[in-house]
Amino acid sequence: MQKYRIFAPGIEVWCNGSTTDFGSVCPGSNPGTSTIIMDRRTFIGIGAASALAAAGTTLEGKVPTAIKDLAKDNSLKIKFLGTGAASGRKNGKGRRHSSILVDNSFLIDLTDNSLDMIPEGLHPGTIFYTHSHPDHFQPSAALKAGVQKVYLSHSWYDVAAKAYKEASKELGVKMPEIVPTYFGQEVQVGEVTVTPLIANHPTSNVMEESQIYLLSKGGVRLLYATDTAGIPGRSARRIGIDAHREGYGITALIMEATMADPDDFRLYCHSSTATVANTVRVLLKTDRLHMPAGQKVYITHMAGSLHTAAELSSLPDPIVAAEDGLEVIFREP
Ligand SMILES: [Zn+2]
Ligand SMILES: [Zn+2]
Numbered sequence: 232m233q234k235y236r237i238f239a240p241g242i243e244v245w246c247n248g249s250t251t252d253f254g255s256v257c258p259g260s261n262p263g264t265s266t267i268i269m270d271r272r273t274f275i276g277i278g279a280a281s282a283l284a285a286a287g288t289t290l291e292g293k294v295p296t297a298i299k300d301l302a303k304d305n306s307l308k309i310k311f312l313g314t315g316a317a318s319g320r321k322n323g324k325g326r327r328h329s330s331i332l333v334d335n336s337f338l339i340d341l342t343d344n345s346l347d348m349i350p351e352g353l354h355p356g357t358i359f360y361t362h363s364h365p366d367h368f369q370p371s372a373a374l375k376a377g378v379q380k381v382y383l384s385h386s387w388y389d390v391a392a393k394a395y396k397e398a399s400k401e402l403g404v405k406m407p408e409i410v411p412t413y414f415g416q417e418v419q420v421g422e423v424t425v426t427p428l429i430a431n432h433p434t435s436n437v438m439e440e441s442q443i444y445l446l447s448k449g450g451v452r453l454l455y456a457t458d459t460a461g462i463p464g465r466s467a468r469r470i471g472i473d474a475h476r477e478g479y480g481i482t483a484l485i486m487e488a489t490m491a492d493p494d495d496f497r498l499y500c501h502s503s504t505a506t507v508a509n510t511v512r513v514l515l516k517t518d519r520l521h522m523p524a525g526q527k528v529y530i531t532h533m534a535g536s537l538h539t540a541a542e543l544s545s546l547p548d549p550i551v552a553a554e555d556g557l558e559v560i561f562r563e564p
Contacts, residue, residue: 305449307423307561308334309485313345314553316489316534317366320344327555328366329457329487329532333446337420339455340367341376348556349376356380357420359412359427361457362441363387363434370398378407382418384427385411386440414440415469423448428466430459432500445470450482450563457487457532460500462510472519480519483561485553486510487532491542504530504538508547521564522549529553 313319315326319342328344335350337357342365349355354377360368362384368391373381383391388411399406412418412427419425423446430441443456443466454470456462464473471478486507490497493505502510511528514520522528528550533543543552553559 305451305563307446307448307451307453307483309453309559309561310335310348310350311529311531311553311555311557311559312338312341312348314531314533314555314557315344316532316537317364318535319366320555325535326533330367331455331485334421334423334448336423338373338376338378339444341372341378342366342369343372343375345555346372346375357382359383359418359425359442359444360391361430361443362432363390363436363439364458367458368394370395371402374398374402374404374407379405381407381409382412382425382427383409384440384442385413386438387434387436390436390439412442414465426469428469429463430456430466431461431463432458445481451561452479452481453483453485453561454481455485456502457485458489458501459487460498460502461506462486472514476519480514480521482521482523482564483526483528484511484514484520485529485531488530488538488552489532489534490537491539492537495537501532504542504546504550507550511550523562523564526561527551527559529557529559 310332312330312332313327314329316329318325320327327348328340328342330338330340330342330345332338332349332355335353336355337359338355339359340361341358356378357380358373358378360381360383362368381391381395388409392409395409396406414427414429417424417426426445426447427442428445430443432441434441441458443454443459446453446455452470462472467473468475468477471480487502488504488507489501490503493503495503507528507530511520526549530546530550531553533552546552
C-alpha cells in the first residue's frame with residue numbers, strides 16, 4: 232500500500248497499484264478510512280472552483296463556459312460497503328451484508344455488518360432500501376450512520392416507520408423523515424436521479440414490493456440489482472432494455488449473484504452467476520448495455536457457501552466479483 236499526495240493538500244489518492252478508470256481501486260483495503268479518488272476532470276473542476284472562490288466568484292457567477300464544462304463531472308462513484316448475502320461477515324471472516332455508498336452522498340441498504348466501511352467522518356444523510364430482509368434493513372445502523380431521510384417502497388412503509396420509531400427511541404436520536412417511493416417515480420438526490428424499480432424477490436410480507444434501482448447522473452445509467460431473480464420485465468421496460476426498447480438502455484450494471492449453481496433452488500428469488508452472464512450477453516449483443524471500453528459488470532450479494540474462490544476469479548469477461556471496500560468510478564460511454 233502506497234500513499235500518494237498529489238496536486239494539493241487534502242487531495243490524496245490511496246493506491247495499491249491497480250487503480251484504473253473503471254477497475255478496482257484499493258479493493259477491500261483500508262476499511263473505514265477515506266479513499267479519495269481524484270480523476271483529472273474532477274481535480275481541474277475543484278481547482279477552478281477553489282480559485283474562483285478565492286477571487287470571490289462562484290461557479291454560478293461569471294465563469295467562462297470552458298471552465299464550467301470542466302467543473303461538471305458526470306462520473307458516478309460507487310463504494311461497495313458490503314458484497315455478501317444474509318450470512319454476512321462473522322468473526323472477521325466473509326463478506327459483509329450488501330450495501331453501497333453512492334457518490335459519497337447516500338446509501339442503498341445498511342446493517343451493522345457493513346457500518347465500519349463508511350469512510351471516517353462521512354455522514355450520508357439519506358438511505359434507500361431494496362427490501363425489508365434483515366441483511367439489508369436495520370434502522371439502528373442507519374441512525375448510527377447519521378441518516379435523516381429514508382426512501383423505501385410504499386408497500387412496506389408502515390412496517391419501516393414502526394421499526395424506525397422504535398430504533399430512534401432506543402438510541403435517543405431524532406426520528407428521520409420516511410418517504411414512500413413508487414415504481415418508476417424518480418427521486419433526485421444532489422446530481423443523482425434515483426429510479427425505483429421492482430425486483431423479483433419475495434419477503435414474508437406478501438404486500439411488499441422489493442426494489443432494484445436505476446442510478447443516473449449525466450450520461451451514466453447504472454442498474455443496481457439486488458436482491459432479485461433476474462431483471463423483471465416491468466423494470467426492464469422502464470429502463471429501455473426489454474423488447475420495446477423505449478429509451479437508451481443502461482451504461483453500467485451491478486447485479487446480484489447469490490449462488491454459482493444455476494440449478495440452485497433459490498432461482499425464484501435470487502440470481503446465479505449464470506443468470507448474470509446470460510443477462511450481460513444479451514444486453515451487449517443487442518446493444519442495450521452501452522459500456523465505455525474497459526468497464527466491468529460487477530456481481531454482489533455473493534453467499535460464501537455458494538461460491539468457490541476459483542469460480543469467482545474466473546468469471547466470463549466483463550463480469551468480475553466486487554469486494555467489500557471496492558470503489559468504482561462509472562463514466563459516460
Ligand atoms: Zn439479501
Ligand atoms: Zn432478501
